[in-house]
Amino acid sequence: MVVHAAAHDADLSPDGVDRAAIRRVMRSKAGARLSLWLSICSRCGQCAEGCHYYASNPSPEHVPAFRLKPLFELYRRQGEVDREFLERLRDIDYGTCTMCQRCTMYCPHGIGIAPLVHAARGVAVAAGMIPQGLAKGMANALEFGNNLGVTEEEFLETVEWQLEELREEMPDADAPVDKEGAEFLLTFHPRDIKFYPQNLFNYLKLYNAARVDFTLSSRAWDSTNLGLFAGDVPTATRLAERVVEAAEALRVKALITAE
């Protein structure tokens, strides 16, 4: 490990940019699609019509194809970029895209702009440049199993509280936790648990009224995956595995992710 760390340090340029790590991640992202898409984007701007960022603020930086510029430049310069460049990449590729893929539906060439934004974010991760709030959320997800750091006790209390409220109007309502063999495992946005428990109330009401055979997991109930959003593939995999393992242990038929 010491040798590894020394080699690692040697790759750092004076401005603290780890170009070796950037080049590694660039190689891992440079698949068939990426090189095809970067080379055929004609910058026709049709993608703008599909973008909610552009719809709310029609500035040139909000045209989806604009988000490919840093990535294109990165590959053209073969990773020889400075901190200022990476900050720009971070601001564009984290700050102006939710990776909803609507732009691809408007692109005559069918370019997957969201996967390319994801690749650019992967580069930012390698350069240690994830936006702070996102990094905090990921750390929470890894530690607590949800991105807002809700503890298991808080989660179970919230479920119990909302179930009690629900029973006032629906006496036979139930919210089984860790019930093996149920048909569906429900997961939630942590925001609904921590800040808007009324939403949990509504979910429970809906599934009870529909007489769906469901269960909640006491540990894997976060439907979000900030690793995926951040472009951090190893973290994304770990977070997804956690939910999949819970679903398999409970032997449910399907997992429902709600937003």
Added chain:
Amino acid sequence: MTRALYDLFAGPLALGAFVVCLVGLAVRGVVFLSLMRREAAAVPENVRWGWAGLSILRYLLPVNVTNRVNPLATAAGFVFHAALIGGALFLSAHVVLLEQAWGLSWPVLPGLWADVLAAAALAGLVVLAGRRLLDPKLRGLSEPRDLWLLLLVALPPASGLAAHLLAPGYEWWMVLHVVSADVLLAAIPFTKLSHALLFALSRGVTGSDFGKRRVGPW
């Protein structure tokens, strides 16, 4: 002088340009497909051919969403492509050259169409270039090479039209016509013009991916 230049660029160099264009495009297509195959080796075969085909078809016809949200750009794009490709393939002068050189021949358009198609292609290009220069969202997006390529694509129809309509300088217009056509052909595999072939691969792959979610032949 012009005769020798014309013969050079309409003869051996034209052959060279065709070879560069076709071989270059084929290499790019094969490289893409073999990379795709290698990446997909670890996962089960999961291509939705129907969705891929529908997606390509949908964007080859003006029936997709861009038609509704951006009718002017869509019209300019379709007119330009149809006129340029139609003119290149079906003008009698072009087919005669092919017949003399390689013995290939097919039906041709009446002479008047040469001027109409060239003018239509140029009109489409003018609209596309105008948008690129005037629309703020395209100005922010454009690279200098986007405009150079528009110019390169405009040269063959413009010089062909000029040669036909303007008596003086006919020989020089024809030299410009064949030189620019050769450069254009040879540039296709190395620029965004490679979408001539790669459009279908990209649209097909995306159509298949979106088809898995059954959201339409995008």
